[in-house]
Amino acid sequence: MKLVTNKHTGRKVLINKLRDSRENDFLGHEEGNKCPFCPGENEEKANFTINENEEWQVKAIDNKYPALVTNIEEYQKNNCDYGKHEVLIETREHLRNFYDFNQHEFENIIKMYKNRYIELDKDENVKYTIIYKNHLKSAGASKIHSHSQILSMSFIPPEIKREINTLKTDSLWGDKRIITENESFELFLPEDSFLSGEMIIENRNSGRFNDINDEEIKDLAKSFKEVFDKINKVYGTIPFNIYLHSLPKTIRSPKFKWHIHVIPRKGKFGGFELGTGLYINSLDLDEMYNKFCKR
Template sequence: MSEIRYNRLKNKWVIISIERSRRPHDYPVSVYEESSDVSKCPFEYGNEDKTPPEIFAIRPDGSLPNTPGWKVRVVPNKYPALRIENSNLPESEGIYDKYGGFGAHEVIIETPEHFKHIQDFSIEEYKNMYFTFRERMRALYQDIRIKYVHIFKNHGKEAGKSLVHSHSQLIATPIIPTLPDTQINQSRIYFQEKERCLLCDEIKEEIKSYNRVVYENDLFIAYCPYASLYPFEVRIAPKYHSHDFSMIDENQLLKLSEISQVVIKKLHKALVNPPFNMILHTSPPIRDYPAKPLYYNGIDRFYHWFIEILPRITTLAGFELGTDIYINPTIPEDAAKFLREVI
């Protein structure tokens, strides 16, 4: 049974994952599946019984669950970091603090095609992927024990991908994670002073100067943030104010798919198929529930969801790990110019 332990000194949480427990000889972890093993891949048509039973699927042909015919398929992770059966209660252990390993860990299989990667997705495939994100988020937020749903994609081995077949992951936690909490709090502080949304102001500034813009359409903008943590980091955000990704509508899904396709293709070409993490940052659900931090009141006015793409072409070393200051060896304005000019 997993646990979520609190590191008081660093103010960080750690999931001690018993399901994945490893002894010294199990390292370094290298489970990257060979491309040739298609028949063994649990994400292929006909191999639906090699995963736990599906939670959700897009099946335009009306096919039965756990059979071929799906476009996108969501299944529980076979080695989950967190489980819905575990306790969500805080406990002590000596002087230390922890939660039980409550939560959810799902895999979103974005395509039945083994060799199709995100840089080759059609607009329709992007739209199915984002639609699935929205549906899973809406469903999980019905459970009031879940405080946050984090959705991300690891692309390439150096970005932590363990199976070749294209997929995203969803981890739902009984706590609001540190980084979303920091982002929410920073946005709140800014709003308290200016009565304006921090990201709305940033987007306005980016459109004005235009030297960090990578691409835009009528609803979304893609830009390299002024203080990008990673070289060629790109943020995709709605130009309209919205705190919660799960409120996205059909037309917005379409426009998000279009800009995502353009940006991923540009990165793929400019950096020659770089490994990257794609991360969705959004609001926790708004509920009349006492455990929600009080300072989240009004979050719909001050927070703004976004997607970030973090190329993993440098190594985080002792400076970054010890200070939480990042060294970025590519000027964001140069990165944006380069990506703008790549067709």
């Protein structure tokens, strides 16, 4: 498990030979297989829970198929990359998801994000930590039960380096259309987004997610509720990805504010995207803005 640079393309690649054995809910043999995220499964293994009425509401467990080497001794003696990888289970209910959650459920999810982020990121061997979510198969999920993932890394990944470098000379976002805002966050559509329909929820106060306070947790829950209600009304309950970008602990950049990318997955990638490294953004921003703001 190691970050390497591909000699042919110069791209960074994370080599991990074990992850192919992951079980997949979407292969058609779901019936009869117990969901590992439902109540009653893996109950003894929780790294974190929020309990109400003596039942967990959200729960963090180790990822059975970690992306990196999780053992610190192995990392120190071998030529490999290190990190912790957890699954963040967002509900007790097998089919409840981001399109159904209420304000309180989102607040519990964000509190779990905060706890696990601070815990994984404080490890001195860790240079970067990311929280991300894949919803449904075509967005990369292997389990239908609503969950996010958190991965800490012994290196800073290329995408975050690129964002920080952009900020040295330019602003991170070009033209943007603000859909909604509150005290702590701005929710907007960037004009030149990488993928059609991408939305950004950007914090106003800090570069680092570790700093999120109780007020901001409430405001972010409000923003999540709003954005997923809007996506549901415009596109239906489609697959999506989210990922959280926060400043690495070793880097100072006053202009950088932590933010969440929300990407409704309307289209699929094909040969053009793979062959050119370009994604076609077919977004008509005016049309999109009208759709989102009229609802």
